[in-house]
Amino acid sequence: MAKTPEPKRTISLKPCDGDVIEVSPMIAKQMQTIQSFIEDDSFIATTTIIPLPNVTAFQLSKIIDYLNYHSNSKAVADNVKESTKKFDEEFLKELEHDKLKELLHAANYLNVKEVLDFLCQAVADLIQDKSVKFVRKFFGVVNDYSVEEEEDIRRTHAWAFEGVEED
Amino acid sequence: MSVEWIELPSEILESISKLFSFYTDYLRLRAVCHSWRSSLPKNPLHFPPQLPCLMLSPRAFFHLPNHKTHLLNLPEPSNGIRYCGSSHGWLVILDDSPNVRLLNPVTRETLHLPRVNTFPDVVSFSYSNIGREYLVANPRGGVHALNLNQMRNCYVKKIVLSSSPSPCLQNCDNFAAFAIVGKGQHSLGFCKKGHDSWGFVISDEMYCWEDVVYQNGLFYAVTKEGTIAVCDIYGYESPQVTVIQTTTPFEFCGDIYYVVFSGVDMLLVARNLEQEFDNNDDGGDECNLVYRTVGFDVFKMNWSEMKWEKIESLGDRVLFLGGNSSLCLIASDFVGCLKDCIYFTDDYSDSNYDDACGKHDVGVFSLWDQSIELLPCYPRNSYSRLGWPLPIWVSPNPC
Numbered sequence: 001m002a003k004t005p006e007p008k009r010t011i012s013l014k015p016c017d018g019d020v021i022e023v024s025p026m027i028a029k030q031m032q033t034i035q036s037f038i039e040d041d042s043f044i045a046t047t048t049i050i051p052l053p054n055v056t057a058f059q060l061s062k063i064i065d066y067l068n069y070h071s072n073s074k075a076v077a078d079n080v081k082e083s084t085k086k087f088d089e090e091f092l093k094e095l096e097h098d099k100l101k102e103l104l105h106a107a108n109y110l111n112v113k114e115v116l117d118f119l120c121q122a123v124a125d126l127i128q129d130k131s132v133k134f135v136r137k138f139f140g141v142v143n144d145y146s147v148e149e150e151e152d153i154r155r156t157h158a159w160a161f162e163g164v165e166e167d
Numbered sequence: 168m169s170v171e172w173i174e175l176p177s178e179i180l181e182s183i184s185k186l187f188s189f190y191t192d193y194l195r196l197r198a199v200c201h202s203w204r205s206s207l208p209k210n211p212l213h214f215p216p217q218l219p220c221l222m223l224s225p226r227a228f229f230h231l232p233n234h235k236t237h238l239l240n241l242p243e244p245s246n247g248i249r250y251c252g253s254s255h256g257w258l259v260i261l262d263d264s265p266n267v268r269l270l271n272p273v274t275r276e277t278l279h280l281p282r283v284n285t286f287p288d289v290v291s292f293s294y295s296n297i298g299r300e301y302l303v304a305n306p307r308g309g310v311h312a313l314n315l316n317q318m319r320n321c322y323v324k325k326i327v328l329s330s331s332p333s334p335c336l337q338n339c340d341n342f343a344a345f346a347i348v349g350k351g352q353h354s355l356g357f358c359k360k361g362h363d364s365w366g367f368v369i370s371d372e373m374y375c376w377e378d379v380v381y382q383n384g385l386f387y388a389v390t391k392e393g394t395i396a397v398c399d400i401y402g403y404e405s406p407q408v409t410v411i412q413t414t415t416p417f418e419f420c421g422d423i424y425y426v427v428f429s430g431v432d433m434l435l436v437a438r439n440l441e442q443e444f445d446n447n448d449d450g451g452d453e454c455n456l457v458y459r460t461v462g463f464d465v466f467k468m469n470w471s472e473m474k475w476e477k478i479e480s481l482g483d484r485v486l487f488l489g490g491n492s493s494l495c496l497i498a499s500d501f502v503g504c505l506k507d508c509i510y511f512t513d514d515y516s517d518s519n520y521d522d523a524c525g526k527h528d529v530g531v532f533s534l535w536d537q538s539i540e541l542l543p544c545y546p547r548n549s550y551s552r553l554g555w556p557l558p559i560w561v562s563p564n565p566c
Contacts, residue, residue, distance in 0.1 A: 108176065108179055120179065120182045121186055123183050124187060127196070128187060130195075132199060135199050143200060144201050157273075158237050159191070159220070159228075159230050160191040162235070164191075
């Protein structure tokens with residue numbers, strides 16, 4: 001008697017630049033964008049590979065790492081808090097500015113609230129107390145103000161623009 | 168893969184901006200480019216109270232973190248005005264007219280409170296009675312005349328606001344202003360949003376009100392004797408007032424008193440002044456009688472015994488006192504201010520102390536060693552500020 005195959009317990013995600021990555025339904029559930037795929041009636045979990053054209057393998061694995069770590073450490077004991085803090089710090093340390101920026105995009109695309117909140121905080125911490133020039137460079141934004149407009153903004157709130165770190 | 172950041176959804180930008188605790192960071196984020204400026208609201212609502220700066224005039228203010236004087240250039244006259252209050256980032260400004268103006272120096276918005284001639288004891292006002300423009304009744308029934316200057320400098324002692332009056336706030340309908348007024352500061356006045364005149368909560372020669380503060384729906388006024396008036400102007404047809412007599416310790420003998428809440432603790436701060444003769448720095452023979460702050464004592468209300476008890480330390484807290492609504496903050500939330508300290512400014516005007524001249528008295532009193540350090544907020548020649556209003560603390564508020 002032929003055995004029915006075990007139902008597949010993972011979701012297959014295909015980043016734009018690498019092999020398929022399998023994630024547990026619990027992790028996939030936290031990615032709102034993927035959740036909508038899964039809830040779609042035509043979705044067959046056993047065969048379908050979800051393509052993620054806007055996310056690289058690096059970004060996807062970072063996000064999965066983060067979710068995995070944090071879903072395993074929900075306890076509130078002090079030593080857990082401490083190691084979570086350490087994990088978060090290490091997580092950010094490995095990211096250059098460009099990578100951090102792109103990861104924020106990926107988290108936004110996948111709509112993973114937990115990672116998004118974490119990365120927004122990281123970016124806010126990074127640009128706090130920094131000059132406008134630094135913020136522009138960090139985000140790669142071109143200054144589209146005319147000299148007069150910019151002077152006007154600075155004059156109106158001069159105190160906000162003085163005494164900040166340039167980089 | 169490279170991403171054009173500028174295309175990032177504005178929700179993300181807004182999420183980042185909401186994580187800032189300091190308004191200066193927010194201002195710089197809005198200054199990045201046009202699209203960021205338009206996607207971040209001009210009046211963000213999420214900011215906690217900011218570290219106050221000292222308004223020297225509509226032209227300049229002193230910034231604590233870097234001890235620098237910055238130019239502000241508000242389109243306002245800097246002469247002939249008086250700051251008679253500062254609450255939630257809004258200055259209350261009096262001038263040579265009956266107008267009571269509210270100005271937010273950050274957003275430059277202006278609003279008006281009912282005019283001073285609408286206080287119940289002002290019998291009449293006319294510009295044509297030169298030198299006696301106002302006729303004011305005293306609680307005994309007599310009437311005396313006040314000119315424009317006297318009305319500006321002496322009639323209103325202080326005005327405090329329950330919240331920011333900004334129309335962009337959802338709860339702005341609860342906005343109320345509260346005033347200590349009258350020649351002997353015998354009266355407490357109030358107005359709510361939409362009122363076009365002031366009403367009195369209490370007007371009684373028995374009490375000379377020294378300071379008032381708003382806390383959780385109630386206004387608390389105090390006298391130099393430590394008496395408290397708890398005023399409820401919401402929820403009733405007419406305002407309710409409860410006057411509480413308190414006992415005070417023997418050290419209770421300050422020259423100026425301020426009331427402030429630190430969480431649930433009600434504090435009364437006594438400021439001690441000393442008279443001294445000041446020789447003009449330029450070597451002239453003329454001597455001026457000036458007042459100088461020499462110390463502070465802090466008392467906490469013990470509600471179960473209705474007793475003011477002296478406290479020796481503010482812990483991690485810091486107070487900002489002067490013509491503003493007295494403010495208590497946690498020092499470690501900010502860069503550039505010290506804990507267990509009182510930041511004070513000279514709010515006692517020449518008219519209160521007839522002979523005092525324009526010498527400034529602005530500094531930081533530290534409770535733990537009782538020392539006073541003056542703040543270098545004016546140019547060395549103190550007389551350069553003559554004609555400017557008395558300086559006042561303002562906690563910058565974007566709404």
